[in-house]
Amino acid sequence: MKTRRAFIKTSGYLAAGAVLLPTLAKAAKVSNVGIQLYTVRKEMLADATGTLKQLAKIGYKQLESARSDKGNFYGLQPKEIKKIAGDLGMTVRSGHVHIDKDWQKSIDMAAEAGQSYLVCSSLPSEGQTIANYQRCADTFSKAAEACKKANLVFGYHNHEYEFEKVDGKVLYDILLERTDPNLVKMEMDLGWVIVTGNDPLTYFKKFPGRFPLWHLKDMDKVKKESTEFGKGQINIKSMLQNIDKSGMKFFFVEQEEYPKTAMESAKYDYDYLAKLTY
Numbered sequence: 001m002k003t004r005r006a007f008i009k010t011s012g013y014l015a016a017g018a019v020l021l022p023t024l025a026k027a028a029k030v031s032n033v034g035i036q037l038y039t040v041r042k043e044m045l046a047d048a049t050g051t052l053k054q055l056a057k058i059g060y061k062q063l064e065s066a067r068s069d070k071g072n073f074y075g076l077q078p079k080e081i082k083k084i085a086g087d088l089g090m091t092v093r094s095g096h097v098h099i100d101k102d103w104q105k106s107i108d109m110a111a112e113a114g115q116s117y118l119v120c121s122s123l124p125s126e127g128q129t130i131a132n133y134q135r136c137a138d139t140f141s142k143a144a145e146a147c148k149k150a151n152l153v154f155g156y157h158n159h160e161y162e163f164e165k166v167d168g169k170v171l172y173d174i175l176l177e178r179t180d181p182n183l184v185k186m187e188m189d190l191g192w193v194i195v196t197g198n199d200p201l202t203y204f205k206k207f208p209g210r211f212p213l214w215h216l217k218d219m220d221k222v223k224k225e226s227t228e229f230g231k232g233q234i235n236i237k238s239m240l241q242n243i244d245k246s247g248m249k250f251f252f253v254e255q256e257e258y259p260k261t262a263m264e265s266a267k268y269d270y271d272y273l274a275k276l277t278y
Helices: 004-011 037-046 048-058 078-087 103-112 130-149 171-177 190-195 200-206 236-240 262-274
Strands: 034-036 062-066 091-097 117-120 153-157 184-189 213-216 250-253
Touching: 034 037, 034 250, 037 048, 037 062, 037 262, 048 078, 048 262, 062 250, 078 091, 078 103, 091 103, 091 250, 103 117, 103 130, 117 130, 117 184, 130 153, 130 171, 130 184, 171 184, 184 190, 190 200, 190 213, 213 236, 250 262
Parallel strands: 034 062, 062 091, 091 117, 117 153, 153 184, 184 213, 213 250
Antiparallel strands: none
16 A cells, blocks of 8 residues: 555645644543544545545544545535535644645635645655755745735645755754744654654754644554554654644644554544543
8 A cells, every 4th residue: 555655756646634632631631633634535535525424423523635636625615625514513624735836726725615724745846955955945935925815824744754864964954944933834744753763852842833733643663654543653642742842733633554444443543532641
């Protein structure tokens, strides 16, 4: 099965799933759980409305869309998915798109769908060089300005390759250091960060408040692919205990590979979080 990175490279589509958490309680429980719809991408393409109904029945409340070959909302129009989600007690909170010739159109559609965030899911230009990451950072700054005009917050979603080093410099750090922290935010994919041998907590400490969105994803240590919560190498409880340092407001459950079906894993992950205290 293709990994998320392979999917982006081969098809150009976007991936990515959200939880609004209480931050004051000493023994908090996860609530307002959301999901990145890439987790159930095949189901969304086959029957978007029916799939959203199933997710609502499981208990998910927040949604993050991902561009597909049927558009940014799996064949639904912005107002249409907003109404369907609203009727089901859910909110379209964020969405993954590319920075491309349709960027302004994506902004307009996100605003129409009622989103709070618009996330770039992959680098707008290829090249594992310092110069390219500097160019991408500048592109993010311009993209974020356009988002701000539409009352959207711009974010960038990482994979594993951003953590490669060139001349001793972590490329991902260039994106953080070269952009305005009040304008350009990051959606940290915790799974990919940890797989590369890095510690998200180090980034939360070094760049406080820059990560209002997470992808919560457990990762199989051997296969280096996503797995159901509690079966991989991610200490989910420890991550949740550091949401204040991160500045996290929502996190999106994302799983790309499944032991059985995507919907069964979506339910398993939801139930795991529902039982968790941190």
